Amino acid sequence: MSKKEVRDFLIIENRPLNNSNFFIKLKSNENLPDLFPGQFVNIDIPEQNEVFLRRPFSIFEVDYNDNTISLIVKILGKGSKKLTEIGIGKTLNLVLPLGKGFTLPEKSDKVLLVGGGSGMAPMLFLAKKSGLLKGQVHLLIGARAHSDHIVLNEYAEYGHFFYATDDGTFGEKGYVTQHSVFKHSLSDYTKVYACGPLGMMKAVAAEAKSQNIFCEVSLENLMACGFGVCLCCIEPTTKGNLCVCTEGPVFNVNDLKW
């Protein structure tokens, strides 16, 4: 694994994708370490006295040619809000690479990637990095309403997309676990991955477990350090209380006490 570092990045893009999500692209002037889907970066929030600790964000895109990392930032509080207000050309300080990523699928796998809200970010990264044919990758993306959906057409080549909204304004009406793909064809998949709200991931995990399908989820427990020293972000597992930041954030659902 790459050595961990603390590094400054330049903000080269910072724009809204919809009401609550922003796209932020960061550039380093040095080569990037290897970064994998499911790993995260921990960002120091500048110019903000009320935010003391860094804020962790899952990696959405990496481009080793121009040394850029992209993130999808959902506004949840003061830290994320401030981040979306910082102008292009300003510097952000990141700790990276953090956490263990998803188990990459094998050539023979057929995968279902379930993303809720900004949780779609690592799912798209995984789709791109999977090395699978488009037909082997299905992405099921859920949001509250059409206006909350992030639709990125450039990802169409990496898999087939299915959408669900709570209010039925885009794709099928209901939760992702009520979507026809999930309800009727889950057994077609050999690996299921999920990232999004806890309730969504628990529902996906319960169904995958009952059908004995490999399933990994990405957790986002509150953390102070991000590299395994504060022991605040623990998740109870079959192996005891584990740090989400170093032993996760990706866990196989069979190891969780859900």
Next chain:
Amino acid sequence: MVNLITKIKDLELKNPVMTASGTSGFAEELNDFYDVSLLGAVLLKGITLHNRDGNLYPRMAETASGMLNAVGLQNKGVDYFIKHIYPRIKDYDTNLIANVNGSTVEDYIEVTEKINELPNISAIELNISCPNVKEGGMAFGISCPSAIAVTHEVRKVCSKTLIVKLSPNVTDIAEIAKAVEGQGADSVSLVNTFLGMAIDAEKRIPLLSTVTGGLSGPAIKPIALRMVWQVYNAVKIPVIGMGGIMNATDAIEFMLAGASAVQVGTAIFKDPFIPVQIVDGIENYLERHKLNSVSEIVGALQI
């Protein structure tokens, strides 16, 4: 070249900057970022006799200029440490200091006896100030008789440098410091976290599973500094200062108030390189002030 060598009784540090227990794991996590031999010492995560799962999630709440934690000494116990962790870290070229905890005096004695056998552990920090455990911990550190009892017994089985980590949750911290000095403590380190709490007003619930937890970070620095000053003036043994140190200036302030060395804790969560930057900053300060040795600033506050 300025001299940064610092002595805590028989323990020699290449510089006065240590990490604080519970903020730097077992040194390996920091070594993922840089060579820990740059530091004077690394204080290892608190060790207990048996495995402890710690408290339930949530264990952390961000507060104004700091944070609360309620980890509750999660660790796999002293035997696991000796068998699995110590062999991996023992050759780091820095002083490794074990932080010893217990629910009873007997626990403290047994853990100390086992750690005392490890040649590459430089010193023992007796933690009588953890605010996040139901039994023992801080209970030993908030009254003179119990602080005396545990220090007295541990001193008998500890041949290494013995540092006693004090709680700030007392009326007179200097009194506790004097009490443990009287039992043979080689040094005192202070302060551990302040007992605090945080509430979610909308949901009407506490933000920590334990309701209360330990406050750390810059929010506590002025109080910690005052306590270091009071203890420095009350005891003859070296004082190790900590509490909200974020940079070299903060560290120097603690040293001027009487700390022979400092521990950097919560700042590591913000940036794991801060302890290393503090070493450089102290060196720079000494050069600017045309001082030859870091010992010249210890207690050098002019009043």
